[in-house]
């Protein structure tokens with residue numbers, strides 16, 4: 153399978169204790185091979201039981217990784233502070249190791265798969281010494297889906313086991329199904345190690361990890377190897393590694409889409425329902441839009457997903473989306489009763505893990521932007537914190553990890569493996585200038601162009617500089633598991649093969665435009681319902697728009713401003729298409745497209761030429 157090497161397997165640690173196992177020969181063999189390489193003290197198969205949760209969380213509390221929160225504030229919930237060097241996805245350490253370098257494309261790091269395996273086998277050699285190796289059978293999406301999307305993560309981190317149990321359907325039910333299907337069961341083998349072996353008698357640290365980090369996808373083998381990080385998207389391998397990087401390759405091969413999108417259900421005052429998917433880069437508003445509380449009367453939003461959408465054409469020719477995840481791994485700072493009351497309600501029910509936020513003296517959590525600022529707390533760095541402190545109490549990428557089923561506005565359709573038919577797709581980024589509040593594309597290819605040229609300021613969700621504008625196509629820059637030029641072509645092809653009338657309409661939004669003083673022009677959050685309403689009315693052919701060089705933009709009157717406390721001049725600013733700003737954007741788009749050489753779909757080149765002509769650029 154994946155780990156095999158030309159060298160004979162090293163003798164297994166004869167004292168390795170084993171709890172659980174499988175009748176699935178192929179899976180057992182892979183687990184044995186990994187154990188022979190990584191030499192853990194103990195191998196334990198994750199069952200998903202309540203007793204297991206209690207035992208693992210107790211163990212994490214004893215190790216100092218977790219602090220149990222006050223049961224009256226956050227029942228069955230835990231606080232964790234990571235090593236300060238292990239706080240976000242590491243894009244420069246993330247690789248797509250396709251057989252052919254060209255298939256990784258210009259946007260991914262690449263290394264020859266054999267070379268990478270040799271290098272990583274060395275790292276994995278004995279890396280679980282002194283630790284327990286957990287085997288987590290999981291399924292992304294529904295166990296009763298037509299083709300359940302199985303995975304098996306091996307990890308030496310209890311924090312990862314506990315978090316995976318929140319984020320994905322895990323455990324013995326999944327394993328039994330894999331066993332029933334036998335060799336016909338396709339599962340993604342996902343190997344994770346903290347890279348922090350323990351010598352006998354060596355005291356463990358609170359957050360073990362390694363300075364050497366690799367997050368590696370082998371697209372042809374549908375396999376994942378991760379090393380050195382315990383954090384989020386680097387370590388919970390069902391999420392970004394499988395459901396986006398590996399799944400995007402599967403989707404290319406099988407004619408569907410694996411996207412970095414929220415899914416929401418919108419009900420109008422007339423009780424019409426619509427489903428919307430939206431792609432914004434990390435820390436750019438997906439969770440907040442997914443749980444939006446509309447400020448316009450009569451409109452209702454329900455949540456289906458906040459980060460990942462898998463979309464396939466149904467027999468009726470419409471595009472259906474499912475959320476493969478089971479929990480939210482949400483950005484904590486800025487979340488409060490006003491911006492996202494439903495997220496606050498979700499976490500209040502407990503059963504959650506909070507990482508890199510502040511710990512209050514009464515055993516609760518707090519972060520910047522939350523109400524009721526405590527007079528004193530312990531910061532994510534373990535230091536005393538007061539409102540006068542110069543440092544933040546919480547890391548900007550601190551997160552809550554919480555079960556989706558606790559969300560008070562979870563749509564019933566979440567549990568339907570068929571998914572929901574999407575009427576509109578939103579692409580959006582974080583841009584201080586240039587990009588208006590909302591623009592409607594002319595057609596699917598133009599919408600694909602909008603997605604392919606999407607730009608956004610970088611955030612704390614990945615290590616590296618924050619606030620730098622970069623192209624982030626379809627909010628998938630760090631997640632496309634193959635050549636991004638081929639990915640654009642895939643989007644175009646799906647549109648070409650579909651019934652144009654049944655395709656979702658594509659819109660481009662920007663909640664983050666700023667005025668000369670640096671203030672956000674648009675109030676955002678619940679007020680974004682006004683933009684959703686306009687989009688739906690466009691689909692229904694009811695709302696007005698002006699044609700601009702970049703697409704259809706609402707007239708200020710077309711946006712419902714009833715009850716909106718906003719100067720009409722400000723709204724006009726939010727909607728303004730500034731031709732000079734767009735002219736300045738063109739060289740950036742050209743530079744971006746030049747990366748792809750011949751691999752750039754001709755249709756996107758044609759779209760760019762059209763935009764230039766409309767802007768009057770030579």
Ligand SMILES: Nc1nc2c(ncn2[C@@H]2O[C@H](COP(=O)(O)OP(=O)(O)OP(=O)(O)O)[C@@H](O)[C@H]2O)c(=O)[nH]1
Pocket residue numbers: 432433434435436437438439440441458459481482483485486487491613663664672675676677680
């Ligand atoms: N100004 C403004 N800020 C917003 C809006 N929506 C979200 N934010 C802020 O953007 C940050 C990230 O928002 P999230 O909704 O967590 O982002 P996400 O896209 O789900 O992020 P990932 O989980 O990293 O993929 C938070 O600090 C929010 O407060 C909005 O409409 N306007």
Ligand SMILES: O=C([O-])CC(=O)C(=O)O
Pocket residue numbers: 240241383384385386391392433434435459481613614
């Ligand atoms: O993957 C993570 O660590 C969190 C996340 O949703 C993102 O960065 O988009």
Ligand SMILES: [Mn+2]
Pocket residue numbers: 412433434435459
């Ligand atoms: Mn995300």
